[in-house]
Amino acid sequence: MNQFKEIAYNGLWKQNSGVVQLLGLCPTLAVTTTAVNGLSLGFATALVMAASNGAVSPVRRFVPSEIRVPVFILVIAALVTVIDLAIHGFAEPLHKVLGIFIPLIVVNCIVLARVESFAAKNPPAPAMWDGFMMGIGLTLVLGLLGGIREIVGKGTLFSGLDLAFGASFKPYVLTIIPDYNGFLLAILPPGAFLGLAGLIAARNWAELRKTATPSLPADVSSSALKPAN
Amino acid sequence: MSETILKHASKTAITLIAFAVVFTALLAFIFQITKLPIEKSEAAARLSLFRQIVPQAMHNNDLLKDTVTIAPSDLLGNKQPTIANRARINNEPAAVIIEAIAHDGYSGDIKLLIAIKADGSISGVRVLSHKETPGLGDYIDIAKDDWIKLFDNESLLKTADSAWKVKKDNGKFDYMAGATITPRAVVKAVHKALQYFEANKQALFA
Numbered sequence: 001m002n003q004f005k006e007i008a009y010n011g012l013w014k015q016n017s018g019v020v021q022l023l024g025l026c027p028t029l030a031v032t033t034t035a036v037n038g039l040s041l042g043f044a045t046a047l048v049m050a051a052s053n054g055a056v057s058p059v060r061r062f063v064p065s066e067i068r069v070p071v072f073i074l075v076i077a078a079l080v081t082v083i084d085l086a087i088h089g090f091a092e093p094l095h096k097v098l099g100i101f102i103p104l105i106v107v108n109c110i111v112l113a114r115v116e117s118f119a120a121k122n123p124p125a126p127a128m129w130d131g132f133m134m135g136i137g138l139t140l141v142l143g144l145l146g147g148i149r150e151i152v153g154k155g156t157l158f159s160g161l162d163l164a165f166g167a168s169f170k171p172y173v174l175t176i177i178p179d180y181n182g183f184l185l186a187i188l189p190p191g192a193f194l195g196l197a198g199l200i201a202a203r204n205w206a207e208l209r210k211t212a213t214p215s216l217p218a219d220v221s222s223s224a225l226k227p228a229n
Numbered sequence: 230m231s232e233t234i235l236k237h238a239s240k241t242a243i244t245l246i247a248f249a250v251v252f253t254a255l256l257a258f259i260f261q262i263t264k265l266p267i268e269k270s271e272a273a274a275r276l277s278l279f280r281q282i283v284p285q286a287m288h289n290n291d292l293l294k295d296t297v298t299i300a301p302s303d304l305l306g307n308k309q310p311t312i313a314n315r316a317r318i319n320n321e322p323a324a325v326i327i328e329a330i331a332h333d334g335y336s337g338d339i340k341l342l343i344a345i346k347a348d349g350s351i352s353g354v355r356v357l358s359h360k361e362t363p364g365l366g367d368y369i370d371i372a373k374d375d376w377i378k379l380f381d382n383e384s385l386l387k388t389a390d391s392a393w394k395v396k397k398d399n400g401k402f403d404y405m406a407g408a409t410i411t412p413r414a415v416v417k418a419v420h421k422a423l424q425y426f427e428a429n430k431q432a433l434f435a
Contacts, residue, residue, distance in 0.1 A: 033363070063248075064241050071248050078252035082259045089266030092274050153364075184364040 004129055011133030017110040018141025019203045024110035028142060029192040031101050036160040038146025039139060040094060041101055044083055046135025048105050051079045053119035053131030060120050072115045080106045097160060145195050153187035155180030279326060282344040282353025288316030288323050297433060304425035306330035322347045322434040331418035335410045336360045341418055345426045350384035354419055366411035385423050393420035
């Protein structure tokens with residue numbers, strides 16, 4: 001059980017794909033104009049990651065290492081298409097909002113990264129859990145970034161909820177700042193970079209504070225930056 | 230040596246093919262079971278969009294089935310043939326819903342859906358897709374602002390050709406400070422669509 005706890009901790013905080021590994025920046029920056037957009041794409045990614053890790057792990061011994069990347073890509077692409085079709089068929093408004101970004105999950109390198117580095121070496125249960133937790137870690141970042149950009153840029157929170165889940169969710173769309181004229185920069189792409197920078201800084205600060213309390217030496221490797229897509 | 234490579238390659242290829250077959254089968258299966266829901270939800274989404282510009286009371290035919298293909302035209306800005314939907318009351322023409330594309334927006338094409346009544350007046354206009362600047366030019370979208378409703382009941386009879394411009398260009402249409410190019414493009418596209426309707430009225434309802 002301890003292993004599962006550690007996987008969760010890794011995915012949500014220590015190796016968070018959004019603010020630590022900096023993998024999968026394409027959706028992080030492009031989709032997070034509102035909290036709802038960020039969260040929905042995050043969940044779709046988490047679902048794909050859990051499914052692709054779960055699909056690769058049981059067959060990991062049958063995949064020769066020289067063709068493992070093509071096989072992984074095939075698996076991921078197939079699962080993304082399944083999710084794309086399902087959303088299109090059963091949640092049309094959500095598909096309209098996320099439409100072009102869902103196929104892009106295929107090339108989100110965090111998905112392949114987890115399949116390659118975790119699912120290919122571990123049994124199915126922890127592998128699925130790892131994919132899901134990594135995905136949820138990304139979802140949190142996307143939701144947070146989307147929320148910040150939406151509040152600063154438009155003065156609302158959860159706008160589009162009624163579009164995605166039906167008119168009965170309209171009351172949950174919050175107007176944080178009434179009569180707000182909006183701050184365009186937050187909505188445009190530069191706002192995404194600035195917001196993400198703020199989140200990374202906040203996370204590093206929290207991590208530093210934690211490790212600065214003199215007990216154990218800081219874990220250097222976890223904060224090492226890796227190239228992003 | 231080369232034989233072992235070949236042998237190895239074919240063995241690996243078979244593994245790859247096995248994966249391809251299994252996952253293609255999965256895709257084909259999911260495609261089959263989602264085909265109908267997707268068609269249904271797309272039709273429902275289209276119809277609810279039509280409902281905004283052609284009220285229920287204005288027709289008693291099936292909007293989605295009564296269509297006519299429109300050849301590419303400079304007045305509509307379409308480079309490929311598009312489908313227009315027709316509203317009728319007891320088989321008498323009531324309105325036609327046509328797509329028009331404005332190529333002169335601030336960034337990229339602005340796709341419009343325009344419903345024109347049989348008498349040549351506009352029943353309603355909606356923006357299907359656009360890439361205008363969020364917060365500046367995107368007030369043409371009904372989700373952001375009611376600006377697009379300015380066109381309701383407009384017609385070539387009501388407004389002279391020279392007045393089909395934004396106020397800044399001495400026309401009659403309001404616009405919002407900070408973005409003139411966007412409404413200019415929309416006004417022009419709607420105006421041209423009306424001209425297209427006048428010229429092709431017979432063919433549109435044929």
